[in-house]
Amino acid sequence: MENPTIGTFIAVFEEMFGRGLFWGLVVLAVVITLAYIFVLIRDRSVSWRKFLLAQLFMPIGAVAAVWFVFAITKSHLRDIGGPIDLILVLGIATLGAVGAAILVYTVQSVLKGPGPAE
Amino acid sequence: MPDQPDFETRRRLLGLIAAGGAISALPSAPAARAQTIQSSARIVIIGAGAAGTAIANRLSTRIDGAQITIVDPRQRHLYQPGFTLIAAGLRPAEYSVSATADWLPRGITWIEGAATGIDPEAKRVTTSTGDRLDYDYLIVASGLELHYEGIEGMSRDLIGQNGIGSVYAGPEEAEATWREMDRFTDEGGVGLFTRPATEMKCAGAPLKYTFLTDDYARRKGTRDRMEIIYCAHSGSLFGVPIVNEKVRMLYDRQGFDTRYNRVMTAIDPGRKIATFRTPDGGSEEIAFDFTNVIPPMRAAQVVRDGGLSWQTGANGEQGWIEVDQYTLRHTRHDTVFAVGDVAGVPKGKTAASAKWQVPVVEDQLIAQIAGGQTDHIYTGYTSCPLITRVGRAMLIEFDYNNDLVPSFPGIIAPLEELWVSWLIKEIGLKATYNAMLRGRA
Numbered sequence: 001m002e003n004p005t006i007g008t009f010i011a012v013f014e015e016m017f018g019r020g021l022f023w024g025l026v027v028l029a030v031v032i033t034l035a036y037i038f039v040l041i042r043d044r045s046v047s048w049r050k051f052l053l054a055q056l057f058m059p060i061g062a063v064a065a066v067w068f069v070f071a072i073t074k075s076h077l078r079d080i081g082g083p084i085d086l087i088l089v090l091g092i093a094t095l096g097a098v099g100a101a102i103l104v105y106t107v108q109s110v111l112k113g114p115g116p117a118e
Numbered sequence: 119m120p121d122q123p124d125f126e127t128r129r130r131l132l133g134l135i136a137a138g139g140a141i142s143a144l145p146s147a148p149a150a151r152a153q154t155i156q157s158s159a160r161i162v163i164i165g166a167g168a169a170g171t172a173i174a175n176r177l178s179t180r181i182d183g184a185q186i187t188i189v190d191p192r193q194r195h196l197y198q199p200g201f202t203l204i205a206a207g208l209r210p211a212e213y214s215v216s217a218t219a220d221w222l223p224r225g226i227t228w229i230e231g232a233a234t235g236i237d238p239e240a241k242r243v244t245t246s247t248g249d250r251l252d253y254d255y256l257i258v259a260s261g262l263e264l265h266y267e268g269i270e271g272m273s274r275d276l277i278g279q280n281g282i283g284s285v286y287a288g289p290e291e292a293e294a295t296w297r298e299m300d301r302f303t304d305e306g307g308v309g310l311f312t313r314p315a316t317e318m319k320c321a322g323a324p325l326k327y328t329f330l331t332d333d334y335a336r337r338k339g340t341r342d343r344m345e346i347i348y349c350a351h352s353g354s355l356f357g358v359p360i361v362n363e364k365v366r367m368l369y370d371r372q373g374f375d376t377r378y379n380r381v382m383t384a385i386d387p388g389r390k391i392a393t394f395r396t397p398d399g400g401s402e403e404i405a406f407d408f409t410n411v412i413p414p415m416r417a418a419q420v421v422r423d424g425g426l427s428w429q430t431g432a433n434g435e436q437g438w439i440e441v442d443q444y445t446l447r448h449t450r451h452d453t454v455f456a457v458g459d460v461a462g463v464p465k466g467k468t469a470a471s472a473k474w475q476v477p478v479v480e481d482q483l484i485a486q487i488a489g490g491q492t493d494h495i496y497t498g499y500t501s502c503p504l505i506t507r508v509g510r511a512m513l514i515e516f517d518y519n520n521d522l523v524p525s526f527p528g529i530i531a532p533l534e535e536l537w538v539s540w541l542i543k544e545i546g547l548k549a550t551y552n553a554m555l556r557g558r559a
Contacts, residue, residue, distance in 0.1 A: 011549050079509030085537040
């Protein structure tokens with residue numbers, strides 16, 4: 001992949017997750033992101049109360065993301081063999097944490113509507 | 119990639135981060151160039167495996183007006199790097215199987231028969247379908263022949279019985295090998311692993327299957343009930359000295375009984391005994407409860423009969439095509455190229471090598487048609503994600519000089535057992551292989 005194209009990356013991810021799961025995840029990520037942007041625009045401010053709860057879900061998101069990657073690659077934490085592996089795991093955990101925070105914040109905002117003025 | 123500038127490494131690292139995984143770490147070859155040429159050249163490609171399909175796709179986009187014909191009777195395309203995963207119980211046999219027709223470009227002719235004759239003087243290929251194909255340029259990508267009968271008493275139909283496995287033979291045989299390995303690692307006994315004395319495809323595969331068997335036994339708690347013997351055909355385990363030393367250390371660590379200069383010459387399935395040639399000219403019998411038979415390998419009969427092979431030495435005996443190791447152009451017939459396993463070059467019988475060879479043949483051929491020259495050469499790049507257990511591998515890349523040529527110097531250490539290298543083998547490789555087939559990687 002000297003000059004990887006979007007199509008090459010899509011092909012790789014389809015292979016990794018299976019076509020149905022990959023596109024399902026893409027749709028889910030797009031929907032959640034759009035909903036997050038929607039509530040931010042609607043509320044015109046960040047609700048720090050909702051953000052606090054969202055932060056509490058970050059460790060869960062981090063662990064879930066790492067577990068998911070280990071599961072689909074038939075590997076385990078004990079397979080971490082060097083610094084690059086650790087960096088990769090931390091990166092996956094960070095993505096999971098941020099994703100979980102956005103998800104929880106968005107769900108709260110969509111279900112409960114704008115919070116009281118803070 | 120010693121000749122890649124630093125920005126290439128940075129770009130790959132950015133790609134790695136963007137992909138959120140190890141995908142872009144895959145060894146890469148120069149991408150297809152955009153410039154096309156006009157030509158009515160008749161190009162015949164023998165073989166629609168990895169190399170043949172990839173070169174067909176690349177040439178069909180680079181040359182307008184050429185008559186490209188590909189010759190191969192096989193309806194199934196096999197993703198051979200997946201055989202190890204199948205034989206390790208990690209993938210079903212179907213994982214490696216697709217349809218040849220799905221990968222071939224439009225606008226070329228597919229002769230669904232075997233090449234039965236090559237006449238480089240008359241520039242003609244004949245086929246089992248009765249076609250006589252006159253060519254201006256010939257690309258031989260016929261792969262190699264697994265010569266099971268080269269081991270006395272051995273044949274394909276023995277695979278999957280009496281403790282006999284053979285990862286190379288095909289996806290179904292790899293799955294049958296897994297059943298035998300699974301049973302063996304339940305029960306224990308003697309596990310016997312070998313490699314042939316001939317050139318072979320993916321010389322790391324015999325090593326990694328030994329590691330995988332050991333790993334399953336340890337996971338099942340049966341390792342202390344078995345002996346693992348590895349018979350190396352020569353005085354080393356791997357042709358690249360620095361890699362050989364690392365593998366030797368790992369074999370010692372895992373408690374393998376490594377025996378050097380042992381070549382399997384016969385097998386008795388009923389008695390479960392294999393016979394090996396020893397350096398003093400004698401023989402040694404080793405009893406086994408499970409073995410991964412790797413047959414001698416050679417060029418297909420049509421190649422050996424076609425006058426294109428090396429004329430002396432082991433390359434001649436095994437029939438590999440006499441090409442310049444850098445340009446992959448035949449040394450006696452300048453309109454003939456060889457690419458993939460059949461090329462008689464010192465290294466390079468892996469899919470990753472084909473991935474690097476194909477763009478070289480493409481550029482060399484196109485330059486020749488256009489009446490020019492190119493400095494695009496193949497430097498022997500070969501890659502082997504050497505699995506050392508389920509979950510870890512070493513991403514070993516090297517060239518003709520036996521130099522390590524890591525794609526990520528300083529980031530992915532080639533001689534370390536890493537999870538990221540496992541990810542590359544387990545999930546990233548097939549997608550890149552598929553992109554290669556289509557000429558996109």
